[in-house]
Amino acid sequence: MSTESFTKVVKPRSSVRSRVMEIWRYRELLIGMVRKELKVKYKNSVLGFFWTMLNPALYIVIFWLVFTRFIPNGIPEFVIFFASGLLVWNLFVNSLNGATSSVVANAGIVKKVYFPREILPLSSVGASIVHYFLQVIVLVLMLFAFQHNIDWKLIWLLPLSLITLIIFVSSLGILLSAVNVYARDMQHLLELILLAWFWITPVVYYRRVMPTEGFVGIIASFIRANPMSAIILPFQRVIYNNITVISTVDNKSIIQILPDESALWYLRNLGITLGVSLVLFYFAMRFFDSAQGNFAEEL
Amino acid sequence: MSPAISIKGVSKKFRLQHERYMSLKERLINIGKKSYDDLWALKDVSFDIEEGTTYGLMGHNGSGKSTLLKLVGGILQPSAGEIITKGRIAALLELGAGMQQDLTGRENIFLNGAILGLSQKELTKRFDEIVDFSELDKFIDTQVRFYSSGMYVRLGFAIAVNVDPDILLVDEVLAVGDELFQRKCMERVKQFQREGRTIVVVSHSADQVRAITSSAAVLNQGELIFNGQTADAIRTFREKLYSGSGEIAPQDDGGKEQIDTEVITISDKNRIAQNQDPQLNTKYKAIEIVDASFSNPDDTGSNNIHTGGPLQAHINWKTNVEEIEDINFSIEVYDSNTNLVFEAFTRETNPGVIKGSGSTLFLWDEIPLADGKYIANFGITSLDGGTVYDWQEQSQSFEVTNNFKTLGTLHLPCHIEIVPD
Numbered sequence: 221m222s223t224e225s226f227t228k229v230v231k232p233r234s235s236v237r238s239r240v241m242e243i244w245r246y247r248e249l250l251i252g253m254v255r256k257e258l259k260v261k262y263k264n265s266v267l268g269f270f271w272t273m274l275n276p277a278l279y280i281v282i283f284w285l286v287f288t289r290f291i292p293n294g295i296p297e298f299v300i301f302f303a304s305g306l307l308v309w310n311l312f313v314n315s316l317n318g319a320t321s322s323v324v325a326n327a328g329i330v331k332k333v334y335f336p337r338e339i340l341p342l343s344s345v346g347a348s349i350v351h352y353f354l355q356v357i358v359l360v361l362m363l364f365a366f367q368h369n370i371d372w373k374l375i376w377l378l379p380l381s382l383i384t385l386i387i388f389v390s391s392l393g394i395l396l397s398a399v400n401v402y403a404r405d406m407q408h409l410l411e412l413i414l415l416a417w418f419w420i421t422p423v424v425y426y427r428r429v430m431p432t433e434g435f436v437g438i439i440a441s442f443i444r445a446n447p448m449s450a451i452i453l454p455f456q457r458v459i460y461n462n463i464t465v466i467s468t469v470d471n472k473s474i475i476q477i478l479p480d481e482s483a484l485w486y487l488r489n490l491g492i493t494l495g496v497s498l499v500l501f502y503f504a505m506r507f508f509d510s511a512q513g514n515f516a517e518e519l
Numbered sequence: 520m521s522p523a524i525s526i527k528g529v530s531k532k533f534r535l536q537h538e539r540y541m542s543l544k545e546r547l548i549n550i551g552k553k554s555y556d557d558l559w560a561l562k563d564v565s566f567d568i569e570e571g572t573t574y575g576l577m578g579h580n581g582s583g584k585s586t587l588l589k590l591v592g593g594i595l596q597p598s599a600g601e602i603i604t605k606g607r608i609a610a611l612l613e614l615g616a617g618m619q620q621d622l623t624g625r626e627n628i629f630l631n632g633a634i635l636g637l638s639q640k641e642l643t644k645r646f647d648e649i650v651d652f653s654e655l656d657k658f659i660d661t662q663v664r665f666y667s668s669g670m671y672v673r674l675g676f677a678i679a680v681n682v683d684p685d686i687l688l689v690d691e692v693l694a695v696g697d698e699l700f701q702r703k704c705m706e707r708v709k710q711f712q713r714e715g716r717t718i719v720v721v722s723h724s725a726d727q728v729r730a731i732t733s734s735a736a737v738l739n740q741g742e743l744i745f746n747g748q749t750a751d752a753i754r755t756f757r758e759k760l761y762s763g764s765g766e767i768a769p770q771d772d773g774g775k776e777q778i779d780t781e782v783i784t785i786s787d788k789n790r791i792a793q794n795q796d797p798q799l800n801t802k803y804k805a806i807e808i809v810d811a812s813f814s815n816p817d818d819t820g821s822n823n824i825h826t827g828g829p830l831q832a833h834i835n836w837k838t839n840v841e842e843i844e845d846i847n848f849s850i851e852v853y854d855s856n857t858n859l860v861f862e863a864f865t866r867e868t869n870p871g872v873i874k875g876s877g878s879t880l881f882l883w884d885e886i887p888l889a890d891g892k893y894i895a896n897f898g899i900t901s902l903d904g905g906t907v908y909d910w911q912e913q914s915q916s917f918e919v920t921n922n923f924k925t926l927g928t929l930h931l932p933c934h935i936e937i938v939p940d
Contacts, residue, residue, distance in 0.1 A: 228608075230593050231601035245636075252633040260621045263662075332612045333634050334593030403543035513596035516589065517533060 232513065236505045242336045249335055253343035257318075258350060272354045276306055280362075283424060294467035294475060295426065297460075300368050301477070303359050304459035305423035305452045308381075311352040312389050312448060313414055318344030319393025320400050321407050327519035337512050338505070341393040345386065359459070371461040374483055377454040377490075384490050385451045388497040395504035398511040401518050421448045422456075426477040447496060450489035453478065457486060521605070522567035523686055523717040524591055529600035531561040531586055531741075560586045562741045563600070568734075570605070571715040573708075575728035575735030575749060577756045583741040585690060588612070588721045592688050606685025606717070609635055611676065618671065620664040624655055627663055628678055635682045645681050652703075653677035673700060680707050686717045705731075725753045729857050750857075754912035757896070805843050806873065807909045810835040811897040813917040816882065826890075826921040826930045830883045832863075834897055836909075837876035844872045847904070848879045851896040853913065854928075860893065866902055887929045889921045 234242075243250070262268045283302050287293045295301055319341035323330060326340050363370065400406040420443045431437055443449060456478055457463075463480050467473045479485065534555040561583045568574045578584040589595045591602055592610040618627050628649055632642040650656050653673045658666065666674070680687070689708075708731060711718055722728050728735055728749060735752035737745040745755040811834045815824045824830050834848055849864035863881050870879075894916040899908040923930050 227603065227605045228593060229601055229603050230590060230596060232597055232599060246633075248638050249633040249636075252630050252639075256619055256622065256626070256630050259626065260619060263621045329634060330594075332594065333610060334608065335634050335636070403546055405542035405544055409543065513598070514534070516595050 234509055236502055236509075239336065239338065239505055239509060243338055243342070246336055246339055250339050250343055250346065253339055254346035254350065257343055257347040261347075269354055272351045273358050276303070276310060276355050277358055279306060280358075287424065288468075292469050293425065294469040294473075295477065296462075296465050296468050297366055297368060300362060300366060301426075301456060301460045302424065303362060304455045305421075307352060307355050307359060308385065308452050308455050309418065309421065309423050309448070310355065311348050312385060312451075313418075314348040314351060315345040315389040316393055316396065316414070317407075317410065318348060319389075320396040320410055322393075323397045323401050323515065324404065324519065331516045331519055337515065338394055338508060341397040342390060345390050345393055349386065363459075369461060371458045374454075374458050374486075377458055377483065377486055380487070380490055381451050381454040384494045384497060387501060388447055388451070388493065391497055391501040391504040394508050395500070398508045401511065401515055417446075417448065420446055421452060423452060426475070447493045450493040454486045454490065521570060523570040523572075523605050524568040524719070525603040526567070526587075526591070527565055527600050527602070529561055529564045529587070529590060529597045529602060530559060531583070531590060531595065532598040533558045533560050560741050561590070561597075561738075564738070564741075564743045565600075566736060566743060566746045568717060568719065570717055572734055573712055573718040573720065573732045575732035575752065576719060576721045576738065577725070577728060577735055577752060578738035581740075582738040584721050584738050587738065588688050588690055588719065591686075591719065604686060607636055607683065608686045608688060609679045609682050609684035610688040610690075611679050612688070612690045618663050618675065621662060623662055624650075624653075624659040624666070624674055627674065628659075631675075631678045632682055635679070635684075637682050641683075645683075649677045649681045652681060652707075654700075669700075676700075676704060680704075680711075684716065686719070687711060688719050688721075690721045725756065729753060750913060754914070757898075757907070757910045757912040804909050805840050806836055806838045806846065806899055808834055808897060808899060808911055809837050809876070811911060812915050813895070815917075822915075822917040824886060824917060824919055826888060826919055826923060827885055827932070830886045830917065832881040832895075832897075832915075833878050834881075834899070835876070835878040836899060838873060842872050842874045845901045845906075846870055846873055846908075847900050847902050849896075849898045849900065850881060851898075852893050853895065855892055855894075860888070869902065886919065887931055888919045889925065889928055889930050890919055891928075892916055892918050 262271070267274070280299055280303050283306075284299050287295075287302075288298050322340040322344045323337060329335075330337060330340075362368075396406060396410065420439065422443065431440060460477070463478050464474055464476045467475050535558045564583075564587065576584040576587060586595065588610075589612070590597055591604060592608055592612070593604075594610070594612070619630060622630065625646075628646060629639065629642055632645075632649075633639070637645075650659055653670075653676075655670060655674055655677075658670065663671065663674075687708075708718065712731075718731075720728065720732060732749050734747060735745075735749045736743060737752050737756045745752050811832070813822045813824075813830065813832045815821045816829045816831045832850055834850075836848075847864055847866045848870070849862060849866070851862045852860050854860050863883075865879065894913045896910065896912050897915065898910040900906060900910075901908075921930055
């Protein structure tokens with residue numbers, strides 16, 4: 221028996237490095253938990269994974285109706301613009317909602333078995349990533365239907381952006397899953413926060429709309445500092461692939477949809493967000509570690 | 520041999536909530552209010568468990584034994600100190616914990632196995648063995664929600680014992696399932712012992728601990744009070760802890776009857792001196808055993824008896840209160856394999872109110888036991904056994920000499936007749 225590799229020390233505090241190594245050791249459990257979440261979710265449903273695609277499809281239809289027919293915003297091929305940001309936003313929201321309630325929802329195993337508890341929020345993120353790629357199928361079909369060209373030269377921005385998002389949402393998820401054990405209404409509070417957050421993220425509207433002065437200017441600065449903007453913009457830049465377009469409202473005025481900046485500008489924004497996410501990750505792990513000692517009692 | 524589990528100065532503090540604030544809102548409204556007391560479930564506990572031993576953790580409810588097991592399993596984290604464990608741990612805390620209702624038995628084996636730290640490859644290898652052990656081959660592709668509770672437990676146990684743990688933690692779960700399955704579980708535990716794996720069993724059943732462990736630790740209110748041989752541990756557990764529950768408050772008779780706080784029952788010369796911890800005996804006992812022993816009525820002073828001959832025992836006692844009723848004197852006699860052979864008690868003929876001091880005599884006219892040494896527990900309890908006033912665990916023994924030519928455990932006189940046709 222290769223017992224040496226299993227030597228475990230249970231103590232009040234562990235370093236972030238040893239926690240990460242422990243999670244890595246349990247990576248098969250992480251995969252298993254992701255698989256379980258997907259299976260459990262669709263086990264007793266007829267439509268199965270089709271549900272996953274139905275949700276963004278309905279969103280796209282409704283927003284298309286509102287913003288091109290009822291109150292036109294002038295963006296040509298609005299559905300492509302909207303979908304490129306919406307799917308990423310959904311990945312963020314689903315991950316965070318799932319992660320926040322994950323420890324409480326799995327109270328049964330947390331109280332009875334040892335495994336690194338960070339696996340729970342992380343598996344919610346993992347399941348959402350799988351859902352994201354399924355939803356991407358809808359987007360790809362739309363690109364074909366509209367014969368829309370994406371910017372192949374900048375496509376390398378997408379994996380970088382996705383990785384940044386995963387680290388950012390994992391950190392936030394780990395943090396909130398621990399908070400939720402002690403304050404169960406975190407889940408409900410989160411819903412409100414996410415609603416506000418959605419509207420300060422340029423998903424429905426384009427970024428150039430924002431003024432810089434007065435009260436609106438303050439909100440605009442929130443939007444600029446919003447890490448989700450830095451994550452979503454590259455998706456819009458690559459997939460929507462238009463910086464300026466001719467408004468569909470009057471067919472002559474030119475609107476700037478995305479910042480007319482180089483790839484480096486996007487990269488810099490992502491870099492800053494990644495840096496912030498890593499710092500957040502460190503503190504989330506520290507907080508989680510100090511909180512988890514009492515999980516088994518609090519649940 | 521190196522210790523498989525090393526517990527170093529471990530303490531665990533629990534917060535005893537007066538009112539539990541489950542939400543952020545409640546916490547904000549009640550900010551600044553102290554809504555809890557600290558409770559030390561474990562206080563600076565240190566000991567090692569050697570590799571390959573079967574170790575018992577004993578104690579009352581609330582003594583911290585289950586908390587300690589959870590700390591060893593990594594389910595809780597200590598407030599101070601550390602625990603170093605070597606090897607894969609499987610914890611049988613609650614069988615079937617972590618089973619997903621919506622998944623099938625097969626899927627649960629893989630998920631539960633992963634929770635216990637096994638790779639998918641290892642699980643595929645062991646899958647058949649697990650299914651065989653659980654006897655659920657017909658239902659393995661059925662969702663667990665349709666399982667009966669027995670099937671549930673069987674699957675849980677099958678997974679836990681087949682994940683090849685180096686350390687097995689057991690919390691009073693061996694009494695599950697039907698008798699046949701129970702026997703299977705015990706066999707598996709014994710197989711683990713033969714294979715040199717480390718097993719830690721939490722129990723407040725002295726018989727269970729005696730049956731399977733070689734060493735044991737006794738916890739009392741979060742403190743380790745004994746750590747060593749099982750027989751000694753059980754003695755400590757019974758004598759010192761149970762007698763605590765027969766504790767009475769000092770009577771305030773204006774000094775008329777001041778009871779000395781240092782009432783220590785050193786009644787028995789056979790008792791092992793190293794276990795003596797006078798502090799624990801400074802409790803009041805409503806009634807205590809002054810002296811107890813076996814003797815041969817035909818040969819006074821000897822505790823060597825003959826098969827088929829008589830045996831006598833006495834318990835000399837004294838009361839520390841005016842009078843006491845609800846009393847049961849009892850003797851339990853064990854053979855050298857620690858099987859209970861017979862017992863005697865006064866419960867049926869309730870002795871009624873007892874005052875001062877006296878002795879209780881037990882006389883057996885004919886002892887059918889064959890050769891061997893027998894060891895006994897002497898106890899004074901309440902009629903329902905709920906309160907143990909005083910208890911001497913395996914302190915006295917007697918020996919039997921068989922003068923007949925028969926072999927076996929018992930010598931039973933038998934009338935034999937040969938009847939020709």
